[in-house]
Amino acid sequence: MREQEILDAALQVFSKRGYRAAVVDEIAELAGISKPMVYLYLGSKEGLFIACVRRESARMVAAFREAADAGGAPEGRLWAGLAAFFRHVAEHRDSWVVLHRQAPEQGEAIAHELTAARRSVMAEVTGLISTGIADAGGQVRLGADDADFVAHALVGAADSLTDWMERHPEESPEATTARLMNVMWVGMRNVLAGEIWVPPAD
Template structure:
């Protein structure tokens, strides 16, 4: 998204920093942390390498800045969509749709957050683990609510089960990002619909002819 035609205009630090992070996100997503070259990031940001070091400190710092900013964005998008409403199924629907919409629109963010070998350094491993945990925590929260709501009866499900389901859902969603790339026509709602049918209704019942539809 960085312009090409810009005639080397000087920009205030706060703006330039964001542009550098934009560029870094693209390059990290395309090449992976280790193969990404800081010079390429600088070029893409329309700037020279020492600026990157002046503002972000190091390649590691740059990567961590990407993770922080994009985690924030993703969690916000999810939370705003899933926050409203009362019915657990409806909130899950809204949250997942926001997720798929976000990933379709910001594929690089997702790739950087979830498709990196985390063992590049202690700091990066910790940062990525925290990022992934916080994304998953959003889902775990929703599922936990669903369990609390539905568990008046014979069910004996706890936090642990919510966490299991969150792992499975996030993993499925991650993988479905690839499926989306193979089916560019499919809107995020379509993906969510299929996933809700699979997990919420259950494949057995789906095979028996049952379908789920979004509330309203």
């Protein structure tokens, strides 16, 4: 479909240059059409960007949730979801960059859309963590804040690790996930079991 082709092109250009520096003519050319077609289908540059964000956000959440749902038990769900998340971020860098590397103030509508998109990704991760913790924690219970904290840490780590992955192409997304789970999940389990780290005295 024509609209999807335009969004494919837009994704590339927006992720490479950012919203403001992206030029509609370049997007049109990449989609193999002329500029007025872009305006016919998407209305404006802003509309184009927002459509792009919506689609990539939906794709991301879908990939993520689908994998988690196939994961079985809570710990398996967390693993499967996180692995899917990594795979998605690694294989669709453009999506991730468009959603997460835009300057904060490009206008009301855009800011709103980006906030919503980021929140929906974060909500998925938080959900997975929450059930994972409930499963692994035994009698200890962590609050919603803690799940949210870990979700932020994980998502941020995943973002930054895409750079690391670029320099380690031999490492699969699954292997990267396993590395991260080794550190964070083992840490969480032990913290839940009562092994508390305290800052050394000055």
